[in-house]
Amino acid sequence: MKLTFLVPVLLIVISIVPSPTSAHFFPNISSIPPSLIPNATIWDAFNKFAGCQKGVKADGLSKLKKYFQLFGYINNSYDNFSDDFDEYLESAVRNYQLNFNLNATGELDAPTLKHIVMPRCGNADIVNGTSTMRSGNPSNTYSANSTIHAVAHYSFFPDRPRWPRGRNQLTYAFQPENQLSDAVRGVFSRAFERWSEVTPLTFTETTSFSRADLRIGFFSGDHGDGEPFDGVLGTLAHAFAPPVGRFHLDGEENWVIDGDFMGSSPMSAIDLESVAVHEIGHLLGLGHSSVEDAIMYPTISSGTRKVELANDDVMGIQELYGSNPNYNGSDPTLTPRGERDMSGAPRFDCSLRCGVLLAVGLFSVLLFV
Numbered sequence: 516m517k518l519t520f521l522v523p524v525l526l527i528v529i530s531i532v533p534s535p536t537s538a539h540f541f542p543n544i545s546s547i548p549p550s551l552i553p554n555a556t557i558w559d560a561f562n563k564f565a566g567c568q569k570g571v572k573a574d575g576l577s578k579l580k581k582y583f584q585l586f587g588y589i590n591n592s593y594d595n596f597s598d599d600f601d602e603y604l605e606s607a608v609r610n611y612q613l614n615f616n617l618n619a620t621g622e623l624d625a626p627t628l629k630h631i632v633m634p635r636c637g638n639a640d641i642v643n644g645t646s647t648m649r650s651g652n653p654s655n656t657y658s659a660n661s662t663i664h665a666v667a668h669y670s671f672f673p674d675r676p677r678w679p680r681g682r683n684q685l686t687y688a689f690q691p692e693n694q695l696s697d698a699v700r701g702v703f704s705r706a707f708e709r710w711s712e713v714t715p716l717t718f719t720e721t722t723s724f725s726r727a728d729l730r731i732g733f734f735s736g737d738h739g740d741g742e743p744f745d746g747v748l749g750t751l752a753h754a755f756a757p758p759v760g761r762f763h764l765d766g767e768e769n770w771v772i773d774g775d776f777m778g779s780s781p782m783s784a785i786d787l788e789s790v791a792v793h794e795i796g797h798l799l800g801l802g803h804s805s806v807e808d809a810i811m812y813p814t815i816s817s818g819t820r821k822v823e824l825a826n827d828d829v830m831g832i833q834e835l836y837g838s839n840p841n842y843n844g845s846d847p848t849l850t851p852r853g854e855r856d857m858s859g860a861p862r863f864d865c866s867l868r869c870g871v872l873l874a875v876g877l878f879s880v881l882l883f884v
């Protein structure tokens with residue numbers, strides 16, 4: 516009798532305990548087997564909606580509505596998941612376009628769809644109806660004659676949660692079942708360092724997962740927090756605001772450890788450190804930013820490495836925690852673009868450009884002589 520009672524209870528317990536996955540890690544892009552590179556990802560189907568606007572009906576638009584609801588562009592109470600392009604979808608598209616610095620047409624034009632299908636962070640861009648990406652704070656708006664002339668676009672979670680004052684030494688731990696290698700743990704250590712360089716915060720790895728402030732784990736699909744992962748690309752990871760401290764990554768991504776894409780843009784390779792730096796921003800209290808160079812921008816292409824904090828990120832995190840006394844205040848956004856570690860794409864930097872121009876000039880002079 517007792518046993519028959521225990522079996523269903525055990526089954527229920529097993530089904531609600533998140534099951535960490537053994538994630539796919541690759542030392543570099545050439546080690547990813549072709550069988551793990553998909554021909555298309557779940558959001559690629561949205562490309563067929565090119566040119567769609569309010570009033571039309573198109574097969575599958577309901578899925579796009581769900582996409583926009585997932586990231587906060589359609590209210591959670593909305594439940595008309597028909598394939599009609601209604602005013603709610605139009606408003607969602609327009610707000611999305613504003614957040615991503617696109618023409619706010621409310622129509623699914625090519626530049627908008629290009630952004631929509633990109634891999635991205637699972638955290639919403641709009642929380643409780645308030646866009647977190649356009650929080651240009653007037654006090655952080657710089658005059659045109661200042662060396663810094665950008666409007667700040669960093670944002671916080673509602674009510675600006677942060678780790679308590681006087682508790683600057685945070686610990687982090689990895690889900691033990693993931694059994695991560697030293698190389699993978701080293702990637703996270705470097706990612707934490709980027710934030711400790713500019714704040715008074717320090718981050719120390721601990722083996723006590725249950726007692727750590729920040730808990731990192733790789734999972735597949737539904738893992739018990741209502742935000743299931745979706746396989747290769749789509750959403751890559753998500754992280755919760757302070758003081759929750761949970762940071763989850765999609766174990767089915769092709770995570771690249773060394774961040775060297777050798778100038779190629781592989782279909783599905785995601786740089787682990789780039790995503791880690793972004794999600795740690797959430798763990799500390801930052802929301803998304805509409806500044807494309809910022810670490811807190813929500814999307815990242817396959818084969819892209821973006822690990823340096825931009826000025827927008829630094830301003831945001833320092834508003835929450837203050838500066839590291841040893842931080843020299845150098846503005847990362849003023850680093851020449853050619854030297855910034857932003858992308859695996861081949862770079863045609865200034866020195867090369869100047870060299871070509873000089874050669875063309877000399878050749879023209881010779882012709883006239």
Ligand SMILES: [Zn+2]
Binds near residue numbers: 813
């Ligand atoms: Zn995010």
Ligand SMILES: [Zn+2]
Binds near residue numbers: 738740742753763
């Ligand atoms: Zn999760």
